[in-house]
Amino acid sequence: MxxxxxxxxxxxxxxxxxxxxxxxxxxxxxxxxxxxxxxxxxxxxxxxxxxxxxxxxxxxxxxxxxxxxxxxxxxxxxxxxxxxxxxxxxxxxxxxxxxxxxxxxxxxxxxxxxxxxxxxxxxxxxxxxxxxxxxxxxxxxxxxxxxxxxxxxxxxxxxxxxxxxxxxxxxxxxxxxxxxxxxxxxxxxxxxxxxxxxxxxxxxxxxxxxxxxxxxxxxxxxxxxxxxxxxxxxxxxxxxxxxxxxxxxxxxxxxNVEHWQSKSDQQNILHVARVPILALVGAEGEVDITVGASSAVKLPKDADLKFVEHSGAAIEAGRNDLKDIEQRMLQTGAxxxxxxxxxxxxxxxxxxxxxxxxxxxxxxxxxxxxxxxxxxxxxxxxxxxxxxxxxxLHKDFGADSLGEASASLLLELQAAGIISKKRVILEQQRRGVLSADIVADDELEDAGQDGPALGAITDPAPAGA
Known part of the structure; x- marks a missing residue:
């Protein structure tokens, strides 16, 4: 056949x-x-x-x-x-x-x-x-x-x-x-x-x-x-x-699939947490409520009206979970x-x-x-x-340690736009490459005042171009 x-x-x-x-x-x-x-x-x-x-x-x-x-x-x-x-x-x-x-x-x-x-x-x-x-x-x-x-x-x-x-x-x-x-x-x-x-x-x-x-x-x-x-x-x-x-x-x-699933959960809980719920406590029967900047609400005696919001504990736990997965992915690739x-x-x-x-x-x-x-x-x-x-083929790119390899990979992922410069500084501090005393935001601000990086300066366009 x-x-x-x-x-x-x-x-x-x-x-x-x-x-x-x-x-x-x-x-x-x-x-x-x-x-x-x-x-x-x-x-x-x-x-x-x-x-x-x-x-x-x-x-x-x-x-x-x-x-x-x-x-x-x-x-x-x-x-x-x-x-x-x-x-x-x-x-x-x-x-x-x-x-x-x-x-x-x-x-x-x-x-x-x-x-x-x-x-x-x-x-x-x-x-x-x-x-x-x-x-x-x-x-x-x-x-x-x-x-x-x-x-x-x-x-x-x-x-x-x-x-x-x-x-x-x-x-x-x-x-x-x-x-x-x-x-x-x-x-x-x-x-x-x-x-x-x-x-x-x-x-x-x-x-x-x-x-x-x-x-x-x-x-x-x-x-x-x-x-x-x-x-x-x-x-x-x-x-x-x-x-x-x-x-x-x-x-x-x-x-990466684990991160995809955890990130989906995180986006969902953020959506829920960002929308506070208006709760009316202690009122019997129906109460007409109008919420707005120019509105007032008349409540029965001993009643209370307030917004109920998420405590944020689960959000922080989800955020830390994503960071942990990202760190493991970086090490696995490196x-x-x-x-x-x-x-x-x-x-x-x-x-x-x-x-x-x-x-x-x-x-x-x-x-x-x-x-x-x-x-x-x-x-x-x-x-x-x-x-x-x-x-x-070129083969001179091996690293002697996982820290060295992951540090190199960090820089290349930042250059590709996958992670931020601030994230690179924080991760390099975690690896002991940069001093723990460095404040990432201050370092980025100082770097911005130094002008273009070496090798990034281009010749000015000729007059009339």
Missing amino acids: TDAVRNESEAVAEMAKHWPLVRALMGGTSAMRAAAKNFLPKWPNEEQKSYDARLAVSTLYPAFSQTVRVLSGKPFSKPLQLGDNVPEPIKGFAQNIDLEGRNLHAFAGDLMVDILSVGISGILIDFPPAEGVRTRAQELEAGLRPYWKRYPAGAVLGWKTRRTNGVITLAQIRLLENEAEDAGEFGEREFEQVRVLEPGRWRTYRKVRTANGQEEWQLHNEGLTTLNAVPFVFCYGQRTGFGTSAPPLLELAHQ ELLVRKEGAAVTATQISSEGEGNKCALQRMAEDLEDAIDQALQFTAEWIGQPEGGHAT
């Missing part, structure tokens, strides 16, 4: 359990609201209207998404370097590695976001159809060249492996693709396609409607390749096996930057870089380097070159 070609394997289904959570967090407030009860439970006996109102005003503190973006940017704070052993044609390809205008540096940056968020991604090294082309000279004349295509989590449906010369390699992989075709003069119709790759062979399957009105997946096209391998490379966040991985920041994701003694490394990693004392993010960057090197090798094989060469 060809319908099975669209099914997810058990390994993919197991990984996919975490993806709705991290994708909703990466999508921000709108995505979390769309997920509704999945991450913001409805209270017992809560009316749907009340729940909908609570959901509509809930906003996400974007700790997970911003931590992913900050951490994923560290290996790319300096340009990706291609070694001297990378063939010149491939260096040219790297300026537009996906034939969509993205260079290798930007392409690899997207892979790092994938592996830090959902934990897995992949690269297909493909070659355009070359009908009638028989020689390398004809390929060059036709402008044909290999290119890379990124397959994020969910686009890989399943795979089979084999052992070649003692090494596990892909014997088959199934990839889900979204294709489009013209629908009228100005429209397009999108549809799914499954690509099946095997060494030296490829097939595509599409869903069609049969004569009896049923839809089924059928073979659409097929062909041969010149490679005796499947040119696909997995990129891992927290590898658990061949082709499988876990989100390295999964605990931060759960903490843990990827703390160097670990005796960290495991791959055989291809360079010993002179002190591989025994690296942080988790540095090891992920090295694993991504390995994946890029494999992709470069497949690219070389497509064009008949013996070697693809080596790529190098």
Whole structure:
């Protein structure tokens, strides 16, 4: 049955359990609201209207998404370097590695976001159809060249492996693709396609409607390749096996959902507490009351009229709870930057870089380097070159302690607009980096009188500009 070609394997289904959570967090407030009860439970006996109102005003503190973006940017704070052993044609390809205008540096940056968020991604090294082309000279004349295509989590449906010369390699992989075709003069119709790759062979399957009105997946096209391998490379966040991985920041994701729920409660109690209730004590029967600046109220003897307000104790408890969660999230994200003694490394990693004392993010960057090197090798094989060469990412960003790592992350989150400058001062005092005698408000006022920060001064515009 060809319908099975669209099914997810058990390994993919197991990984996919975490993806709705991290994708909703990466999508921000709108995505979390769309997920509704999945991450913001409805209270017992809560009316749907009340729940909908609570959901509509809930906003996400974007700790997970911003931590992913900050951490994923560290290996790319300096340009990706291609070694001297990378063939010149491939260096040219790297300026537009996906034939969509993205260079290798930007392409690899997207892979790092994938592996830090959902934990897995992949690269297909493909070659355009070359009908009638028989020689390398004809390929060059036709402008044909290999290119890379990124397959994020969910686009890989399943795979089979084999052992070649003692090494596990892909014997088959199934990839889900979204294709489009013209629908009228100005429209397009999108549809799914499954690509099946095997060494030296490829097939595509599409869903069609049969004569009896049923839809089924059928073979659409097929062909041969010149490679005796499947040119696909997995990129891992927290590898658990061949082709499988876990989100390295999964605990931060759960903490961010906890903050989302607690913040929703806090917003709800603030709404209730900000509206005082007028209470009439000691009056029997109905009393006409008009409340206003120019109104007076006549009460029966021994009656009392007053506003009843929230004591604020629960509000302060909720505020402290949010602060505690935010502190834990900051530390959880910063843990990827703390160097670990005796960290495991791959055989291809360079010993002179002190591989025994690296942080988790540095090891992920090295694993991504390995994946890029494999992709470069497949690219070389497509064009008949013996070697693809080596790529190098920036990895000098590890911290010696959690305090140092979280302090660095604090500054980057402030620069991204997630937390305030005052919050940075208070958190640095908590860590003992700044003196406890400093008054945050006074320090910010003094800083404002110092003029622009170094490096922030720009040349004045020329006259007449």
